[in-house]
Amino acid sequence: MSQQQRSRHRKKFLTFGAIPLSIFLAVLVYPFAQGFFLTFTNWNGFKYTKLAGFNNYIKSFKDPAFWTTLGFTLKFVLVSLVLVNAVAFGLALLVTSKLKSSNIFRTFFFVPNLIGGVVLGVIWQFIFNTALVSISGKFKLPFFNDSWLNDTNKAFWALIIVTVWQSSGYMMIIYITGLTTIEQDLLEAAKVDGASPLRTLAAIKVPLMAQAFTIALFLTIRNGFMAYDVNLALTGGGPYRTTELISMHIFQEAFAFGHFGTGQAQAVLMFLMVAVAALIQVAVSKRMEVQS
Amino acid sequence: MKTTTIRRSIGRKALFAFGLFVSISYVAPFLLVLLNSFKPKFDILSNPLGWPKQFTMENFQQAVEKMNFFRALINSIIITFFSVSILIIFSSMLAYYLARTKNRFTKTTFLILVASMIVPFQALMIPFMAIFAQFVSINNRVALIFFYQGFGVALSTFLYHGFISKIPSEIDEAAAVDGANDFTIFWRIIFPMLRPITATVAIVNSLWIWNDFLLPRLVLTRDTQTLPLSTYLFYGQYSTQYGQVMAGLLLAVVPIIAFFLFLQKQFISGLSQGAVK
Numbered sequence: 001m002s003q004q005q006r007s008r009h010r011k012k013f014l015t016f017g018a019i020p021l022s023i024f025l026a027v028l029v030y031p032f033a034q035g036f037f038l039t040f041t042n043w044n045g046f047k048y049t050k051l052a053g054f055n056n057y058i059k060s061f062k063d064p065a066f067w068t069t070l071g072f073t074l075k076f077v078l079v080s081l082v083l084v085n086a087v088a089f090g091l092a093l094l095v096t097s098k099l100k101s102s103n104i105f106r107t108f109f110f111v112p113n114l115i116g117g118v119v120l121g122v123i124w125q126f127i128f129n130t131a132l133v134s135i136s137g138k139f140k141l142p143f144f145n146d147s148w149l150n151d152t153n154k155a156f157w158a159l160i161i162v163t164v165w166q167s168s169g170y171m172m173i174i175y176i177t178g179l180t181t182i183e184q185d186l187l188e189a190a191k192v193d194g195a196s197p198l199r200t201l202a203a204i205k206v207p208l209m210a211q212a213f214t215i216a217l218f219l220t221i222r223n224g225f226m227a228y229d230v231n232l233a234l235t236g237g238g239p240y241r242t243t244e245l246i247s248m249h250i251f252q253e254a255f256a257f258g259h260f261g262t263g264q265a266q267a268v269l270m271f272l273m274v275a276v277a278a279l280i281q282v283a284v285s286k287r288m289e290v291q292s
Numbered sequence: 293m294k295t296t297t298i299r300r301s302i303g304r305k306a307l308f309a310f311g312l313f314v315s316i317s318y319v320a321p322f323l324l325v326l327l328n329s330f331k332p333k334f335d336i337l338s339n340p341l342g343w344p345k346q347f348t349m350e351n352f353q354q355a356v357e358k359m360n361f362f363r364a365l366i367n368s369i370i371i372t373f374f375s376v377s378i379l380i381i382f383s384s385m386l387a388y389y390l391a392r393t394k395n396r397f398t399k400t401t402f403l404i405l406v407a408s409m410i411v412p413f414q415a416l417m418i419p420f421m422a423i424f425a426q427f428v429s430i431n432n433r434v435a436l437i438f439f440y441q442g443f444g445v446a447l448s449t450f451l452y453h454g455f456i457s458k459i460p461s462e463i464d465e466a467a468a469v470d471g472a473n474d475f476t477i478f479w480r481i482i483f484p485m486l487r488p489i490t491a492t493v494a495i496v497n498s499l500w501i502w503n504d505f506l507l508p509r510l511v512l513t514r515d516t517q518t519l520p521l522s523t524y525l526f527y528g529q530y531s532t533q534y535g536q537v538m539a540g541l542l543l544a545v546v547p548i549i550a551f552f553l554f555l556q557k558q559f560i561s562g563l564s565q566g567a568v569k
Binding site for chain 1: 304307308310311312314315316318319321322324325336337338339340341382383385386388389390393395401404405408410411412413414415416417418419420421422423438439441442443445446449474475478499502503504505506510520523524527534537538541544545548549552553556560563564
């Protein structure tokens with residue numbers, strides 16, 4: 001590289017890249033890297049005096065509350081992964097089935113996604129705590145007699161209902177994009193050959209939109225691990241901290257109880273789970289995309 | 293042949309009815325809020341699903357005052373507007389640099405940016421707050437806008453990068469021959485060509501920042517709180533004032549829904565492009 005070229009490159013870097021990259025380093029990379037390091041010290045939120053090995057991790061794993069959270073979170077991620085995507089894919093098929101009103105339907109399905117989880121959580125808290133209880137009192141429906149949010153197991157399903165309602169509209173958009181990129185000729189050919197709609201779906205549509213599945217599945221897994229707003233506003237972790245997803249648990253651990261070391265150790269574990277899920281999922285999907 | 297046509301038309305009607313039912317149930321919670329926001333408290337408790345027996349605007353007056361609605365709305369608008377505008381400027385320029393200058397440094401940088409997108413904010417929020425606590429205490433709105441640059445730059449740059457790579461570099465070279473420098477080439481020639489992807493970047497980031505809760509909760513104070521924060525705090529304080537809560541929720545929801553209905557086409561196409569990452 002000539003001297004002149006090098007100086008031009010440097011100038012281009014300084015004009016175009018230096019500011020955003022420095023902010024990126026300061027705001028994201030540095031705290032992330034430091035967070036790893038601090039979990040191996042006796043950090044108390046302000047300073048650390050010595051290295052502490054795996055102490056923070058061991059303490060986390062010895063805490064039964066952390067296991068409760070972990071189990072609850074994994075169950076939540078798995079169930080929401082299946083239901084959000086099943087519903088979203090169903091909605092996408094419905095909206096692309098050339099119905100007259102499909103545009104209005106699409107808008108309706110998408111609306112919950114525009115609104116933040118906190119507001120949605122508060123709305124549904126009213127529904128579960130007040131509206132449904134009052135209706136069941138009137139019509140003698142045993143199912144909603146007591147608010148779902150007072151029972152750990154039912155509160156789990158309340159969280160799932162709100163999550164599916166909130167995010168299926170967004171995943172639907174991804175599936176619609178996938179469905180509309182399939183060439184019409186192929187579908188026509190299948191029809192001429194007498195393939196049933198179900199067979200067309202399984203043999204043509206699904207394999208040809210593997211990429212849409214990759215994206216939607218990854219996003220649902222990540223959103224599941226990161227879920228905080230709906231959790232906070234709907235159940236607040238209750239009853240008795242039994243419905244705390246990992247995000248809220250980390251928040252509480254650090255900012256409510258001042259356990260910065262263990263909180264950060266759990267945050268690192270959470271990151272590792274997201275990363276592993278992402279890697280497995282991308283590897284599997286890539287293989288499927290290649291085969292199709 | 294005739295029976296299949298009839299059967300198909302029945303099938304379509306059933307499908308339509310099903311779609312109608314599902315789409316109504318998707319908006320039903322908002323209708324419930326709308327309906328109840330005009331009722332006095334006792335009416336909500338005795339009859340949450342019914343039509344209001346008497347309409348009252350009192351709930352709205354109370355909610356606007358207690359949640360500091362207009363202050364929160366203005367804070368939300370300011371923070372979203374500046375964060376997104378600056379993000380567009382920074383990330384489009386960075387993407388242009390990374391897409392046009394091909395060397396080991398730019399390739400690695402791009403890879404790191406893409407990889408960083410899987411890092412959840414929660415994974416770093418604890419050290420993050422320890423590092424930036426002092427900065428936040430000086431001016432928390434400016435700090436928040438600054439933070440959004442760091443957390444938003446990866447996705448936005450990625451979106452711009454894909455788009456810029458498809459623009460032939462002969463265009464830049466022709467302009468360079470005419471004596472324009474890189475800065476001018478970008479802003480005069482390339483940036484105007486990026487309009488569709490700029491719309492995507494603007495929509496994806498606006499929706500995220502407008503609704504974000506966790507980071508503003510850690511950073512902002514009472515005077516600077518955004519709409520999601522003030523809704524949450526208002527609810528925490530007056531949760532048994534059902535009518536006021538309903539009015540507050542409606543107020544929190546209306547701006548973004550109005551915005552969406554106004555720009556619906558751009559929203560849907562923007563988000564579908566933004567998601568395919």
